[in-house]
Amino acid sequence: MTDRTEKQNPKSPLARERFAEAAHSQMMEGNPLDAADKALFEMFDREGWSYDEREAYIIDLVSRESSPSAAE
Numbered sequence: 001m002t003d004r005t006e007k008q009n010p011k012s013p014l015a016r017e018r019f020a021e022a023a024h025s026q027m028m029e030g031n032p033l034d035a036a037d038k039a040l041f042e043m044f045d046r047e048g049w050s051y052d053e054r055e056a057y058i059i060d061l062v063s064r065e066s067s068p069s070a071a072e
Helices: 003-008 013-028 035-047 051-066
Strands: none
Touching: none
């Protein structure tokens, strides 16, 4: 498996290490992952979502949460 392919495979050891580093960085910046965040990423892994699918889902989720109608 090439380095690029391994980075794109969410289940690869390299991808897991990068996730752990990102979660640690979030914690150091005062914005740690909460239980819902962790559950979301565990669901992505369990269901085999690609990075593109994850990105689209998160962008949609944030868009819905930040829209004016979501505050109602």
